[in-house]
Amino acid sequence: MVTRRTLLKTAAAAAATSVFPTPAIGQASKKITFLTWNIIDQKELIEGWIKRFQAARPGVEVEWLDKKGPDFGPFYQTQLTAGTPPDVINTQGALGLEYAAQGALLDLTPLLAREAAIKSRFDANYLGNWIYEGHNYMLPFYITKTLLFYNKPMFAKAGLTGPPTSFDEILSHAQKMTSGEASTGFMTLNFDWLYWPLFAMNGVQLVTPDLKKTAFNTPKAVEVLDKLAKATQANAINKISWTGRWVEPNGAFGAGNVGMLHAHSPAYFFFKGQGSWVTPETLGVAHMPGFYATPNSHGLGISKGSKNPELAWDFLKFVTDNGQAGELAERRKLVTGNIAVDKASLAKLEKEDPTVYAVLKTQLEHTDKMTGNWRFGNDSRVKEAFWPEVQSALLGRKDAKSALADAERRMSRELARA
């Protein structure tokens, strides 16, 4: 009787699985899904990892999915709603915190407490980027923060000796290198708060430390915004700074007629591919004045809805350990936040590729000066409330004062709603 019932059950289950080709639902073997953010170029590498991971763990299956940034949200949110979230996810910037706030991610704090060795793998400051309300939700996968690239020939032509050391010097340097439309002096990326160091180095605070109230609407902020807007009108700051996303600014810098580019390290590989002028002799690399930089790192987290959280954690450890992280660092020429790995790969790069070395070195320096990485649970809402207003001022549509006032009004509302 019992046997028959169980038999029927299994039959039904089998039928179900065959009828419903839905992945990750009701499957016998232990399976986890690894959802990465826009790293399809490393297909070979990641499939290699998965092979090794599975080889060491019989009966375990790892499915790999990769989505581009804009598609990531719709995909993950849909999967969440359907109750089939990918077990291990890789997100960029502050998105991880938002998912954490949404209750989508597993709190890694106890796991890290359980295995101190894992926690000590990582640069504490980078690991700290994914602490939401005191809990760790993600581990560094690969890390970046902004730095200042500059075009040495243009600096020389303008009689400039070295990179700017203050906000006003950024503007004056930029002005010196600007001649009509032929060349502009300064450019920055603007997504994900990447432009924030410009404000931070002027002591402007976005919010109060408790993240409850806005703190940016000060005379100083108005002055800074106004200066930036004026410099933009004067073409000293390239307009693309405030309108472009990734391709336009890096493409323009690659074209060789922009003096400085404030961007995070991946930008190097992009504009190098675009610009034949980029060589160790011609490309300057420096920190922004005051060593301020905005991180835009990639983290790895586990979905709360995971059917096999332990296996997922196992996979997380596997991916971030020296072996795998080392491969990633080597192939993608990046820093991983894994201290040992980065040390080794930088030592190697110092000989092989001095420019890349110079670029990546900055990523590990002054990590205590990271800014624009508030641990918001609703970062994108805050951004949506703040950026368009500021952008309007930067492009001369609104005056700085009223723009910041509007931004404050809208942002306060978002902060209050949270």
Place this chain on the structure above:
Amino acid sequence: MAESTIRRATPLLALRHLALVVVSFVMLVPFYWVLKTAITNENIYAYPPGILPREPHLYNFVDVWYLIPFPRYLANSIIVSTIAVIGNVVFNALAGYALTRDFPGRRAVLALFLSCMLIPFQAAIIPAYLVTAKMGLLNTYFGLAFPLLSTIVCIFVFKAAFEAVPRSLIDAARIDGLSEWRIIVRVLLPLSKPAIATNVILSFIWSWNNFLWPLLITRDPLMQTLPLGLARFLSYMEDTTGALYAFAVMVLLPSILVFLMAQKEFIRGLTSGATKG
């Protein structure tokens, strides 16, 4: 105007050509750029823009073929689009015909259809996904084609075409004892070739270029369709690479082919209307 029989005075003819040439030019300039970038690797943001391609080559197309699993995606796209096209021609013709008949609640149905058009898919993603999952159609060709099996615009294309067919003709057929089904197949469709062509063309294009839906319901890489390959190109090389445009061209070609094959019907249609009524 529409009449084809009249001979036109040459100056007027020249004028028509002039107008069409101007329009064609405007339509082609962006197109030229797609092609130019597809056969070079120039940074499109370079200044000043080069009008003529420098050292053109076709290797970008080869890259596209190998950098994404092109053959597999192509096969999937063809299957899905074929399902969609068949569904559209059949279902839309039936629905279109039904709407030309009058029956209680006709206006209601009409209103329903019209309003169904007005719901953006972006806002329907989650429920649509859940429904499809419930039906167990995730990762299946049918699931990919389902939302596009019948499209309202095309239903109205048929409706309009059928309405233009003289009533007398249908009544005559009915008196001859033809069943409704026969009337559609034997009388209406032969007179509505342009409508059929339009249905084929549009439904093909829509399902062929569909991006968001396949993105969401296909987790299995082997089930993905061509447009999803786009994400791969954008993902690392961003949009300054020639390969991306080569890809766009390769995805475009089948649609153009279908259009060229189907558009013959537009010309044939010219005379068909004149015969009866």
Place this chain on the structure above:
Amino acid sequence: MSVRRQLVSRWVIVPGGIAVVTLVWLAYVAAHDHGVVEGRVVDRSGRPVGGASVMLFERGFVTHQERGRATSDADGAFRFTDNRSHSIQLEAEAPGLGRSERRVVRLWFAAQDVKLVEPLRFATSK
């Protein structure tokens, strides 16, 4: 429409034609994809360089990975037999001569058999 007319309609002819062309192409590919890459290495003055090690790089999505090495024989000829890629780069390295220029070789299909017309040339000579 009769079956015959449908058979000769463009809806059959065009796809059919495409299918035929494809098959022919595939046949050609099948006959020429042994992944053989042949060429010669010469120094500045055009004299063959023996014992130079030639590196074959394969194009990934954005990077180039080294896939294999071959050594040139007495008259500078080298031969790879295991190229799987459709887009490769070749570079020679020899003691005393340094590295040759990096030659980009793009193929019409993966593993296409190819023979370099222009040999890999070192900037310096013995």
Place this chain on the structure above:
Amino acid sequence: MTTVAGAGAAIPAGHPRAGWWGTQRNRQLALIACFLLPSLVVFVLYRVLPLGWNVVLSFQAWSPLKPAQWIGLENYVEMWSYDDVFWVALRNTLIFIAASPLAIAAALGIALLVNSDLKGATVYRTIVFLSYPLMAVAVGIIWRWMYDERGGIINYALRASGLVDRPIGFLQDFDWALPSVIFAEIWQVLGFYMIILLTGLQSIPQNLYEAARIDGAPAWARFFRITVPMLRPSLFLCIVVGILNSFSSFDLVYIMTNGGPGHATELLITHIYKSAFVETKFDYAAALTVVQFSLLVVLTIAANRAAGGNAGAVERD
């Protein structure tokens, strides 16, 4: 008839179904129902259900994983009295829609031209249509480049021809951005309007024109007395599609400007999308969706009225 009557007789008299099925008319109705069914299934599953979902959601506070709770009109209040972006998006959407008649007029002109025995009509037709099947993403990227301030071909041409001395940042300028996006959208959709109108023109019986010509009606009269009325269904369709484009051209806007600069090109659809998938305010996005839906319904009804009701159907006997 007789056979059916027989069947009806076979079944015990007074059996409702038999009686119902008995009449010719009812069988017609059943048939019509069957004809409509497949399409209805598709629309109910993928349009009506989602709409219902949005309506319900718009009165709730919900996000995936968060249990839904009723909050009445809060989302709508938020929209009405706090979200200034909504009003901008609304305005832009209406402008976007208002532009479509121009495109339709242009398309009609082209359709009339290529619908004749003009030499090379096929070529022209193909060229005009070429842009429609192009992937919206590619179109967006291309136009973003064409409009580019430095490398863009448009500025290049304008300056080469000395029409402007300073380049125009079409997509960066608050005043230019929306028109520029609209123009690109028209560029892509023109071919679509054209074939819809062509299909309509095709189905106009030629004898009408011949008759008119015999009565000596001049060309313009034939156009306004025959072509336009007979085209009503197609024109109506084009107008409805013009209304649709305010959201179906989402990809284009999203790629070209992402709603910026500021919110100069923010449409309701981009606002909906961002609210839902960027800011994860699905509940609020649902409210926006409902509002957009109602707006478009109103516009469509108006268009229907203008087209003489009945989806612009031409009643003739």
